[in-house]
C-alpha cells in the first residue's frame with residue numbers, strides 16, 4: 001500500500017524543511033515524522049521520503065539502517081528498551097531484563113505474542129544516576145525495582161488499545 | 162563541600178516551573194543576553210570567555226575561547242553554531258538536566274554565543290532517545306520566539322538569530338562532532354577526516370563552532386560575572402576555570418548531578434556529594450572518572466611524581482582519589498576528566514566483567530568505517546568472552562593489550578582511542594585480576610549487580 005502523511009503531518013514536514021539550507025538535512029526529522037505515524041520505516045515509507053526530499057532510495061535506506069531507533073520491521077504497540085550498560089548493570093539491570101522476559105514471554109529482541117510489547121536491549125540512555133531504568137516509547141522509567149516495573153507494565157496492559 | 166557555594170548552572174533547578182520562560186526570567190534568565198547583545202561588542206564577549214578558561218564540557222576539555230578564535234569566515238560564508246546535546250558517553254547524564262530543567266539557560270547561552278561569533282543560525286543536536294529534552298527545548302524556543310528574544314531582532318538588535326533543535330535517532334558516534342555534522346546534514350553518522358576542522362568547514366560546508374550543552378550554558382554566567390571572576394571560582398584557576406556539573410552513578414548512596422567548583426577531588430565527589438559507598442561493608446574498588454572512555458582509577462594506587470617539575474608533584478604518594486579533578490591534572494594522572502561523570506564500583510565487581518560490559522558497548526557503536534576500530538572492538542569482546550568463560554589463557558591478556566595498541570591513533574576519529582584507552586586502563590590497574598580470570602574463568606553466577614540485586618528484587622527503592 002502506498003504511504004502518505006496526514007495533512008497535519010505534512011505541515012510538520014513543511015515546517016521542518018524551513019529550518020535548513022537544503023532539503024536533505026531534513027531527512028532524519030522527516031523519517032521521525034513518518035515513523036510516528038506508521039510505527040516503522042517500511043519500504044513504502046522509504047520510497048515516499050526519497051520522493052519528497054528528492055533523494056535516491058539508496059541514500060534514504062543507508063541512513064535508516066545506520067540509526068538504531070528507526071525500525072526496519074513492524075514492532076509491538078509499545079517498545080521497551082532496557083538499558084544494559086555499566087551504570088545500570090551495576091544497579092541490577094540484568095534482573096530487570098530477566099523479569100521482563102519472563103513477564104512478557106519473549107526474549108530481548110522479540111515481540112510478545114499479543115503484539116503489545118517489543119523488548120529491546122539499549123546502550124546507555126543518559127539516566128545512569130537513576131539506574132536501573134527502561135525507556136518505554138518516549139518515556140523514561142527510572143530507579144526501578146521489580147515491583148515498580150510490574151505496576152508500569154500492568155498500566156500499559158490495562159490501557160485501551 | 163563548601164557551605165558558601167552559590168550554584169550558577171543549577172540555580173534554577175528545583176524551582177517550580179523553571180522550564181517556563183516566565184519563571185526562568187523571574188529568576189534572572191535573559192538579563193545577561195539582553196545586556197550582551199545591546200551593550201557589548203562580540204570582541205568584548207570573546208575576551209571574557211577567553212579569560213574564563215572555559216574548558217569544553219563535552220569530553221576533550223578544549224578551551225572554548227581558543228576554539229572560537231579559530232573562526233575566520235571568508236567573504237560570503239555563513240557561520241553556524243551547533244550545540245552538542247548527544248549525551249551518549251556511558252555514565253554521562255548531565256546535559257539532560259539542563260535541557261529539561263532550565264532550557265532557557267541554554268537558549269540564553271546560544272544567543273550570546275551567536276552574537277559573539279557572528280552566527281545567525283544555531284542547531285541543538287539532541288540524541289533521539291531524549292524526546293522529553295527535545296520537547297522541553299522546543300517549548301522554550303517557542304516562548305522565546307514569541308517574546309522576540311529568538312528571531313529577526315533579538316532584544317532589538319538587527320542581528321537575526323534562529324535556533325532549531327535537531328533530533329538524532331540512536332547512535333553514540335553522533336556525539337563526535339564531525340559525525341554529528343553529517344547526521345545534521347541528513348547523512349549516516351560517520352566521522353569526517355580532520356582537517357578541515359569544523360571551524361573552517363563544518364555544517365553545510367560553512368565555518369562552524371561545535372560546543373557541548375554545558376559549555377554554552379556557562380556563557381551567560383561568564384559574561385555576567387566577568388571572565389576573571391568566573392574563572393577564579395575554580396580550584397584550578399587560571400588554567401581550568403569556573404564551576405561545572407559533576408555526575409556520579411553506580412555503587413553510591415546518592416547518585417545524581419551536583420554542581421561544584423572545578424577541581425574538587427574524586428574522594429569528595431564520592432564520599433561528600435555522592436553520600437559514600439552504597440553498602441558500608443563493600444568498599445570502593447574502582448571508579449571510572451568521566452564516562453566510559455576514560456581509564457579507570459583505583460583508590461589504593463598512589464601518585465608517582467617524585468620529580469619536582471611533575472605537574473602532580475604536590476600529590477606525590479597520595480591516593481589517585483586525592484588529585485583535583487581537572488582537564489590537565491587528570492591527563493597527567495594517565496586518565497581523562499572526560500564528561501566529569503563518574504561510575505563507582507564496589508568490591509563485588511569483577512573488573513574483567515566490567516571491562517567486557519563497556520567493550521560490548523563499543524563493539525555495538527562503532528560506525529564501522531575504520532578497520533582497526535570495527536574489527537578491534539569486536540575482537541576485544543571475543544577475547545574477553547573467552548577469558549570469562551574459562552576458555553582463555555594468560556597470554557590472551559597480552560593479546561588484549563596488543564589489539565588495543567593497534568587501534569590507538571589508527572582511526573579517523575577518537576572513538577578508537579576511546580575504546581582502547583579504557584581497555585588498557587583496566588588491564589594496567591587490575592592486571593592481577595585479568596591473569597586470575599585467564600587462569601580460572603569466572604563462575605557464571607558471579608555478576609556485577611551482586612550488591613544491588615537484592616534491592617531491585619526486594620521491591621525496596623534503591
Ligand SMILES: Cc1cc2nc3c(=O)[nH]c(=O)nc-3n(C[C@H](O)[C@H](O)[C@H](O)COP(=O)(O)O)c2cc1C
Pocket residue numbers: 216217218219220221222223225245246247248249250333334335336337338339371372373374376377574575576579
Ligand atoms: C566517540 C565520541 C563521542 C563523543 N560524544 C560526545 C557527546 O555525547 N557529547 C558531547 O558534547 N561531546 C561528545 N564528544 C566530543 C565532541 O567531538 C566535541 O569535542 C565536543 O562536542 C566539543 O564541545 P566542547 O568543546 O564544548 O566540549 C564525543 C567525541 C567522540 C570522539
Ligand code: FES
Pocket residue numbers: 083084085086087088089123124125126127128129131133251252253
Ligand atoms: S548506563 Fe543505563 S542510563 Fe547510563
